[in-house]
Amino acid sequence: MKRAVKLIASVLVTVLFLWWAFRDTDWDTQLASLKSANYLWLIPYFVCLTCIHVARTLRWGCLLSGLERVPFRKLNEASGIGFMMLLVLPFRLGEFARPFLIAQRSSIRRSAAMTSVVLERIVDGLFVAASMRVLLFFVPNETAEVRYVKLGSWLMFAVFGGGLVFLLFGLWQQARTVRLVRSTVGRFAPALADKVADIVDTFVGAMRQLPDGRQVALFFLYTVVYWGVNGFGMMILANAFDCSSAATGAACQPMSLTLFQAYVVLCVLVVGVMIPAAPGMMGTFQAACKVGLSLFLPAAVVNAGGLAYANVLWFAQTAQQILFGLVLMSLGHMSFRDIAGKLDKEGEAAAPTA
Template identity: 75%
Template structure:
């Protein structure tokens, strides 16, 4: 029943954001933007998405190297399938797919692999939140929606910064951190407190197996390259919507590299909002807010949203496509993996 309610709630969130995003859109004009787009730019953009996948996979391997050096083929299989499942499975079950898959392909314990995923999330969250705050200094203060973007970046920094601070405190004062969890969260949700205590234990154990300085340096360098490629790719794909050779009704748009990075960071903040699998709705809404910082509303609601839809579809197809290819190559069953993750999710659900 709880899962059904969560699914209904996530679908409602998706519908709400989809309605808000497209409520002022002339669908005929947006269709005209899609028809006039130069889809030649999809080829280099898909190439950039492939490089992004490789960077994500390699940097995960850097974090895991303190425990075991996993061969790229096994690492890539767990990474590609895991990111696909993160996109398509409800209730964030896909977060557990990579640790589950890498544990089957190495001697790495799932708890240690899960901690590597947590460290990835914290690193990305703090980097994006900090980058957004810095970039916003150069965005005109009268831009539409900038107040909400600043608030979102502050919330994001507080969440990930607070999470990192607590985990570092747990590394320093393990027993006190576990006791704090049980005293606070345990009063209202004993089951969740038990799981959080397990996370603290796992993190402390994983901290003792951190990679060496060289691998950590590669991890941070690959993180910078990963996010750099994302921004460059978004700027490149925006060129497809310049309305070159189209009729006068087409509203051309373009993004500078700076604007693309701002839109990218706003998008990441927006995707923190829980929604249905696939990020449909929240993705387009966040892009609308990000593009609205620079472009007139008429352009955003036509070419801007057409661009957002193509961007979303490209990323979705690439992620799912890689996952399906790797499933086929590895002779694995999506249903079997999803069923095991779902059963474990039920077993670990907080007790009332």
């Protein structure tokens, strides 16, 4: 029953954001933008997406190296299939996929692998929030959209910065942190407090097995490469919608992005897809792209070529992750149903502490 309610809620969020994103759409002009787009630009964009996948996989391996040096083939399998599961499974069950899969391919415990995933998320959140704050200094217009985006960056700082401070405090004072959880959460739900305290204790214990300085430096280098290529690829794909010289130029609204604008849109997009929605991030993805593009482009362009670009961007990223996951799953002779079923049991076990 709880899952049905969550699924209905996530679908409603998707429908709401889709309505908001497309409520002012000029469908004829958007269709003209899609028809006149030069889809050859998808080739270099898919190259960028492949580089992003490799960078994400290698940097995860850097975090795990304090526990075990996992060969790239096994690391790539767990990463590619895990990111596909994160995209297509409801209720954020895909969050458990990479720890589950890497535990099958190494001696690393799932709890320790999950700690690495949490650290990845915290670093990404802080990196994007900091980048957004810096980039917004160079956006000249203080519009309502800019103010909302700034608010989003502060919220990211609060959420991920708070998580980092909590983990660092736990690393410094592990026993005291566990007692703090029991004394606060235990006032309202003693059974839940025991579960949360055990999880915190396990997470902090796993953090004590962080990699050496070289691997940490490589982790941050791959993080910069990952986000750098991400924004660069978004700029590349935008060239597909520069239909100014196309035969349908009168109907199509041409658009393009500078590298600076692409990075701002990327940061806004990351904030937007943090909102829980249906599998695949549909709705929140397009709405966040619209907000980011509206910081630089006229409404007529955003509601036509801009949303056409957002849809192609979403489709390309989704197709790439699913394709990589299915290929790696096939090569590993694995069943989607079997993995999803085991992850579902993981989710049920973790539900009381979520």
